[in-house]
Amino acid sequence: MTWDQVLRQATAKLTLGGISDPARDARRLLAHILGVETARLSLIGADTAPAGLTRLFDDLIDQRSRRVPVSHLTGVRQFYGRRFAVTPDVLDPRPETEVLIAQALALPWTRVLDLGTGSGCILLTLLAERRAGTFGIGTDLSRAALAVAMRNAGDLRLGDRVQFHDGDWLEALPVSCAAFDLIVSNPPYIALDEVADLAPDVGLYEPRMALTDEGDGLGAYRAIIRAAPAHLTGGGALLVEIGPTQAQAVSDLMTAAGLTGIAVHRDLDGRDRVIFGRKPRN
Ligand SMILES: C[S@@+](CC[C@H](N)C(=O)[O-])C[C@H]1O[C@@H](n2cnc3c(N)ncnc32)[C@H](O)[C@@H]1O
The missing domain is CATH 1.10.8 (Helicase, Ruva Protein; domain 3)
Known part of the structure; x- marks a missing residue:
């Protein structure tokens, strides 16, 4: 043949x-x-x-x-024009997350924090795209995911411009860590009662803690948005990926946390995908 x-x-x-x-x-x-x-x-x-x-x-x-995902069979996935190693311990980088990258690259920043970094695709792409003088920290509750992120950081030769810490959202940061001018996150946002409806490729094979907060889908946003302002410089930005129906709820959380200039950005399919909020300069 x-x-x-x-x-x-x-x-x-x-x-x-x-x-x-x-x-x-x-x-x-x-x-x-x-x-x-x-x-x-x-x-x-x-x-x-x-x-x-x-x-x-x-x-x-x-x-x-x-229904084993292609990336689990090949061990790699393309994201924003680069190859990332992936394993069953990390979420497959998704094309819609590139909306967050585009928004982040339109902002001025040198210190970036990525909460729930997974494969590291967001943080490492940002550091690889903006090389001059930038530094970033990635956190994740999953040590197995951080091992994949470290491997990807090595492949991209980011050296000491990147650090990883394991733990719960911002609590993973070392004490007296300097503030960031950009915090990004693509947290697990699928509500518990929607998990059963996921395609088998996703529901059976991607890490559950990367998909759902085991609640209403907003649990991670509550924790992140409450704690983020204390770790942002004045004028610094928080950018989070959201599920298409979560824009209002996440905007309300940002307003309640004192963030301003809140804006929603859509993906190529016209769905709400990323929310921006800024810490006032005093
Ligand atoms: C939707 S995945 C995103 C992964 C990667 N940033 C991306 O965009 O492809 C969410 C990530 O958050 C991590 N995570 C879940 N709960 C967490 C927590 N309480 N603290 C820190 N990370 C958490 C998961 O392990 C997973 O890697």
């Missing part, structure tokens, strides 16, 4: 398995097996596929049919 035929068979199998974009996933898995970019697959489509490689590929396709 040629690689084109192998790909067609795999796509048909993923379609039967109910995978939403079967052709894309089959191509990403084949590119992973062959160690090439997906764009190069069209160049080898007519080549004969060696039996050993086809077996490896079929095994990945079987796992994907059982």
Whole structure:
């Protein structure tokens, strides 16, 4: 069989398995097996596929049919143009989180704090995009997630411009830690009663503590927004990702915490996705 035929068979199998974009996933898995970019697959489509490689590929396709996420099979995920190592201990970086990156890069800051850093995709992208004189801290309650973030920081050669601390939101910070001019977070925001409705790829395979607060979906925002102003410089900004129905509730929490200039930003699908608030300068 040629690689084109192998790909067609795999796509048909993923379609039967109910995978939403079967052709894309089959191509990403084949590119992973062959160690090439997906764009190069069209160049080898007519080549004969060696039996050993086809077996490896079929095994990945079987796992994907059982809803194992592509990133768990390849160990990597693209985010804002960079490759991040991922494991079952971290949330898969999502394209919609790039809205938060764009907003953060439009602000002036040199010290940034990322709460619930997971793979480190937000913090490390910000530090890699704005190299001159920037420093950042990432926190997470999951030490296993922080191990992945540290590996990604090493891959991006960020050296001593980044630190990680384990613990509960801002309580993880060392005592007498200097204030930040930007605090970012994409916390778990799915309400407990919505967890059962998640797609199997998400609900079965992503870390539960990355998805839900086990309550109404606002628990992490309450903790973060209450504590953030004490760790922001005057004029410093808090940017949080939200679920599409949470804008009003999270804005109200920011107002109650004394933040001003509150603004909601939408994602490419037109859904509310990021909220900004600023600590007044006195
Ligand atoms: C939605 S994931 C976001 C991961 C990453 N920042 C991203 O955007 O892909 C939320 C992260 O918050 C972490 N987390 C959950 N509860 C926490 C807590 N109480 N304190 C600190 N981190 C927490 C989870 O382990 C997870 O890594």
